Every structure is written in C-alpha cells, then in structure tokens.
Amino acid sequence: MSTATSVAPPARAATFALDPGRPFVSRTFDYAVIGGGLSLLVVAALKLGAEAALTPLLLANLGVVILLSNSAHFAASTVRLYTKRDTFRDLPFLTMGLPLVTVLVLGLAVAWPQAAGLHLRNLYLTWSPYHYSAQAYGLAVMYGYRSGGGWSMADKRLLRLACVCPFFYAFLGNRDVGLEWFVPAAVLDVPVVHAVRVGLVVVLGVASFVLPAGLFLRHQTGGRPRLPLISLMVVMSNGVWLVTLPYMDAFVWATIFHGLQYLAIVSIFHVRERMALPGNTRPWWRHAGGFYLACLGLGYLLFQVWPHAFVLAGFGFVESAMLVTAAINVHHFIVDAYIWRLRRDPNYAVVRPAAALG
Numbered sequence: 252m253s254t255a256t257s258v259a260p261p262a263r264a265a266t267f268a269l270d271p272g273r274p275f276v277s278r279t280f281d282y283a284v285i286g287g288g289l290s291l292l293v294v295a296a297l298k299l300g301a302e303a304a305l306t307p308l309l310l311a312n313l314g315v316v317i318l319l320s321n322s323a324h325f326a327a328s329t330v331r332l333y334t335k336r337d338t339f340r341d342l343p344f345l346t347m348g349l350p351l352v353t354v355l356v357l358g359l360a361v362a363w364p365q366a367a368g369l370h371l372r373n374l375y376l377t378w379s380p381y382h383y384s385a386q387a388y389g390l391a392v393m394y395g396y397r398s399g400g401g402w403s404m405a406d407k408r409l410l411r412l413a414c415v416c417p418f419f420y421a422f423l424g425n426r427d428v429g430l431e432w433f434v435p436a437a438v439l440d441v442p443v444v445h446a447v448r449v450g451l452v453v454v455l456g457v458a459s460f461v462l463p464a465g466l467f468l469r470h471q472t473g474g475r476p477r478l479p480l481i482s483l484m485v486v487m488s489n490g491v492w493l494v495t496l497p498y499m500d501a502f503v504w505a506t507i508f509h510g511l512q513y514l515a516i517v518s519i520f521h522v523r524e525r526m527a528l529p530g531n532t533r534p535w536w537r538h539a540g541g542f543y544l545a546c547l548g549l550g551y552l553l554f555q556v557w558p559h560a561f562v563l564a565g566f567g568f569v570e571s572a573m574l575v576t577a578a579i580n581v582h583h584f585i586v587d588a589y590i591w592r593l594r595r596d597p598n599y600a601v602v603r604p605a606a607a608l609g
Contacts, residue, residue: 269471272479273397275519284515285390286481287488290508294491297504309503316507322550323543324510325579327517328586330545334521335590345589349582357578361561361571368574375577376428379502380421380493382584383509387489388414389591390516391482398479406470410478413462414486417493420455423448459490518542553579 274281282288297305309316332338332346339346360368388411422429430448431439438444463486470478492505518539525531525538554576561571 270398270477270479272394272481274481275397275516280515282481282484285512286484287491287508287512288484289511290488290504291484291491293504293508294495298495318547318551318555320507320510320514322554323546324513324550325583326546326549326553327514327542328583328590330542330549331517331521331590332586334542334545335524342589345586349585353578353582357574360574360578361566364570364574368570371574371577371581373428373432375580376425377422377432378584379506379580380418381415382587383489383493383505384414384416384418385588386509386513387486390485390512391478393516394479394482394485395476398477406466409462409466410486413459413466414489416455416459416462417490420452420459421493423455424452456494459494460487463487463490514543514546 271278272281275285293305332342356367356371360371391410391414392407425431439448463483467478467480467483470476488508492508496504521542522535522538525533526535554572558568558572558575561575562568
C-alpha cells in the first residue's frame with residue numbers, strides 16, 4: 252500500500268516533542284498490531300535465544316496460523332475490492348480482467364513449471380519485500396495525516412527512500428531471487444562485482460534504520476510537521492523483519508505480522524465505510540466479523556482448495572500449491588496498489604483528523 256499527499260506543511264515552533272500519533276482503534280492496539288510492536292517483541296525473543304521454543308510452537312500450529320493470518324490477509328484485498336462502492340465501474344480491468352489474466356498465467360506456469368512457473372515464483376519472492384516496504388510507507392503517511400501533518404516533496408521522498416531500503420537490501424542480498432534472478436552467477440561471482448554487492452548490502456542494512464531515525468529527528472525540530480512515533484515504529488518494524496532475520500525466517504515471521512497489520516487496517520477502513528452508510532443499524536463488530544469471515548473463507552478456498560483442482564487435472568500437489576501461492580500473491584500486490592489510492596477513495600476521510608473516530 253502506498254499513499255501521497257501534497258498538503259503544504261504548516262509552520263511549527265522548533266521545539267522537540269514526541270507525537271505518539273492519533274490511533275485508529277486505541278494506542279495499545281495500534282502500536283501492538285499496526286505499528287508492529289508484537290513483531291518486535293517476537294524478534295527480540297528470537298534474538299535472545301527463544302528460537303528453540305518459539306519455532307516448534309509455530310511449526311506445530313503453522314497451518315492454523317497461516318490460515319488465520321496469511322491466507323486471510325491475501326484474500327482481504329480481493330474482498331475489499333469487491334465490497335467497495337463503484338469498483339466495477341471505476342476499475343473494470345481490476346475487477347473483471349485481472350482475475351482472468353491471473354488464471355491464465357497460473358495455468359501456463361503449472362503446465363510449464365521450468366519455463367514459466369520458475370519465473371512466476373521468482374517474481375512473487377522478489378516483489379514481496381517491496382510490497383512490505385510500500386505498506387510501511389502507506390501506514391506511516393496515514394498516521395501522519397491523522398496527526399494533521401503535511402510534508403514537502405523532499406520529506407516524502409526521504410520517507411519513501413527510508414521505507415524501500417529494506418527492499419533493496421533483500422533484492423541485493425537474497426539468494427536465488429532478486430538480483431540473482433536477473434544476473435547470471437558468473438557475473439555475480441566476479442570478485443569486484445561480489446565486493447560491491449556485499450558493500451551495498453551492508454550500507455542498505457544500516458540505512459534501513461539510520462534513515463528513518465534521522466528523518467524522525469529532522470521532523471521533530473526546525474518548525475517541520477512532526478512525524479508521529481508510530482510512523483517511525485512501522486518503518487522500523489519492516490526493517491527489522493527484512494534485515495535482521497534470515498530470509499526464510501523473515502519469510503515466515505514477517506508474513507504473519509504483515510498479515511495481521513494488513514487485516515487490521517483494511518478492516519478499519521471497511522468498518523468505517525459501512526458504519527457511514529445511510530440506514531446502517533449493525534454494530535461495528537458485526538461488520539468487522541463479517542469481513543474477516545469472508546476473508547477467512549476465501550483464503551481457505553484459494554490456498555487449500557484451488558491447488559487440488561490442478562491435482563485432479565494430473566499435476567503434482569507441491570508444484571501446484573507453490574504456484575497457486577505465487578499467483579495469489581502477485582494478484583494481491585496488484586490489487587493492493589489500486590485500492591489504497593486514498594486521494595481517489597471516498598473513505599479518505601477516515602485518516603483525516605476532522606473525520607476520524609477513536
């Protein structure tokens with residue numbers, strides 16, 4: 252998700268004062284789930300030696316965790332797309348054309364796993380860190396909106412750069428995907444190229460934390476609108492996921508917390524929109540529960556049932572499940588890029604201070 256604003260920054264006295272940010276639900280919930288506080292506690296526990304206890308616990312319940320968080324989160328963008336008002340009119344290709352293209356691409360990938368399937372898998376694994384970084388940027392800006400702040404174009408570019416540093420770190424540093432998907436091993440193994448690559452990975456790893464911290468401090472002084480503390484936490488959490496954890500650990504833990512983060516914010520938007528409809532008599536929890544159950548059901552069908560359709564057609568289950576996952580991810584990335592264009596969204600008022608609740 253990504254957002255942008257061109258609001259001129261208001262004048263502010265050059266005094267240092269932390270702005271915790273205006274929560275959507277409550278400060279505890281927002282910091283723990285949307286801000287990534289729970290994920291930071293888990294990562295800290297892993298780094299302090301709790302991996303031997305946490306990993307078996309996760310593996311023993313992995314199917315349930317994936318269904319409740321990951322699968323539901325990927326389905327949420329589709330549920331949101333088809334429950335928003337006027338999306339068939341405003342986004343005809345996204346609502347009607349993209350599903351057909353996705354099915355076609357998936358069919359080709361399953362039929363020719365080496366020629367097409369491998370590239371679909373690599374696209375999904377390469378794009379994922381960028382998707383996380385874009386979501387961090389979007390959430391950071393949303394909380395900035397709620398605090399009533401606006402930034403110059405230079406500040407927005409610096410914030411986006413701070414958010415995408417973990418993506419570039421993953422792109423250059425991960426094995427088999429990212430850079431290694433595009434550049435032959437013979438080129439990457441040249442000593443000079445290898446040294447430059449290693450140096451850039453180190454620089455990007457450091458920049459993933461130094462840049463957002465520096466931007467945060469810059470916004471606290473000099474009369475600039477303050478970047479809320481929760482915005483910094485969102486960006487830092489993404490950096491912790493993608494930089495401090497090995498890729499496969501990040502692939503498991505980060506997707507869980509990313510999924511929770513996404514489900515929380517998309518549910519908030521859905522509920523606020525439904526509560527504002529004329530004649531609404533249902534309480535917020537019924538809208539939230541209905542939305543989540545729809546995401547859960549669709550997620551189960553997509554990830555647990557759909558691969559078996561290819562098995563019935565004679566294809567292997569492992570390859571089918573992997574490529575179905577890749578296709579769903581890519582579809583999610585594309586849909587997500589459109590449904591969070593807040594300036595064109597009637598629900599944009601949800602993030603503005605004057606209209607926001609809670």
